[in-house]
Amino acid sequence: MTTRIHYTKPSITELEVGYATDAARNGWGEHCYDYIHRFEALFREHLGVKFAIATSSCTGALHMGLAALGVGPGDEVILADTDWIASAAPITYLGATPVFVDIRPDSWCIDPDAAAAAITPRTKAILAVHLYGNLCDMDRLLDIGEQHGIAVIEDAAEAIGSIYHGRRAGSIGRFGAFSFHGTKTLTTGEGGIFVTDDADLHERVLTLSNHGRARSQSKQFWPDRVGFKYKMSNVQAAIGCAQMERIGELIARKRAIFAAYREQLAGLPGIALNPEPEGTQIGAWMPTVVFAPETDISRERLQAAFAAANIDARVFFYPLSGLPMFTPHPENRHAWDLPNRAINLPSYHDMSGEDVDRVVAVIKDLLPHA
Numbered sequence: 001m002t003t004r005i006h007y008t009k010p011s012i013t014e015l016e017v018g019y020a021t022d023a024a025r026n027g028w029g030e031h032c033y034d035y036i037h038r039f040e041a042l043f044r045e046h047l048g049v050k051f052a053i054a055t056s057s058c059t060g061a062l063h064m065g066l067a068a069l070g071v072g073p074g075d076e077v078i079l080a081d082t083d084w085i086a087s088a089a090p091i092t093y094l095g096a097t098p099v100f101v102d103i104r105p106d107s108w109c110i111d112p113d114a115a116a117a118a119i120t121p122r123t124k125a126i127l128a129v130h131l132y133g134n135l136c137d138m139d140r141l142l143d144i145g146e147q148h149g150i151a152v153i154e155d156a157a158e159a160i161g162s163i164y165h166g167r168r169a170g171s172i173g174r175f176g177a178f179s180f181h182g183t184k185t186l187t188t189g190e191g192g193i194f195v196t197d198d199a200d201l202h203e204r205v206l207t208l209s210n211h212g213r214a215r216s217q218s219k220q221f222w223p224d225r226v227g228f229k230y231k232m233s234n235v236q237a238a239i240g241c242a243q244m245e246r247i248g249e250l251i252a253r254k255r256a257i258f259a260a261y262r263e264q265l266a267g268l269p270g271i272a273l274n275p276e277p278e279g280t281q282i283g284a285w286m287p288t289v290v291f292a293p294e295t296d297i298s299r300e301r302l303q304a305a306f307a308a309a310n311i312d313a314r315v316f317f318y319p320l321s322g323l324p325m326f327t328p329h330p331e332n333r334h335a336w337d338l339p340n341r342a343i344n345l346p347s348y349h350d351m352s353g354e355d356v357d358r359v360v361a362v363i364k365d366l367l368p369h370a
């Protein structure tokens, strides 16, 4: 029996263990925020943004950011139909409606034309989700946002290491949110971060994140409004500091694994991998293959073939509008079609070249003319 190839797995070294141990032993009392503040500073510097607030999840960061933008009951937020539900759920928490539009067949990210067409007087924001580390067309989205006076915000949970014409994903919109869940490129176990260059927005989220207690409030135990509790713990931040010291290595390894896949697969007829358009660099969180309709290769066949080879490959996100709690939008043609013939490939830090070869062999076996 071959060994199992996992699809993601964090890279935890003695550095992470050392910092976490130090936080567990010494990070209390007056030191209880030391690693959190250090982590926020390292992240700000990496991303090139002015403000960062570490959170317990990306979901929480999005929830607070949307609340700080004033999104509320009756409002609409436009986002791609192809996505993980964590981007849409916070919109519903606020009583607003996620408006799902189609993706572009090449980037698998939101189609700016579809976003523009979905704008109504109730639209509060366009949420750009950089799917699998692929980049949204931010120039077009920012133009549309500006034209209509609507905020463009970024869910960059999957896009650490992705760079759009010199700017890092997550630093381009009005605010950005990241996830440090155990499956992501940088992990703290569970965790996230809110980032922005907007001083007022930062102040509002800071207050919200502290149960509604403003920094300027001198009275103890005195919230000025109802806020949230989505804080990252110091022990998690300690792991995050070690990961940030290794961020270059973590991203480089993701990109190297993607490059190895691309080298062996890109020329084959009937398949497409994550695109990397001119002027951009992708963090390659999730190398993904989409099979052309004429190959006749279905998700089910892909799942069976990878399972037989003891490889943990994952299905492409189902369209969110197809889930039971939302209204179906099958007219989002690409979002409804692509997942039927696509698969996420394993890409964890410590996977070997032979592991990549095993994954590639499964794909080549499926393609009749490869």
Ligand SMILES: *Cc1c(COP(=O)(O)O)cnc(C)c1O
Pocket: 056, 057, 058, 059, 060, 083, 084, 086, 087, 129, 155, 157, 158, 178, 179, 180, 181, 190, 191, 192
């Ligand atoms: C992982 C992920 C999230 C959620 O992150 P959590 O930290 O689990 O809340 C949000 N959006 C996208 C696109 C993700 O991939």
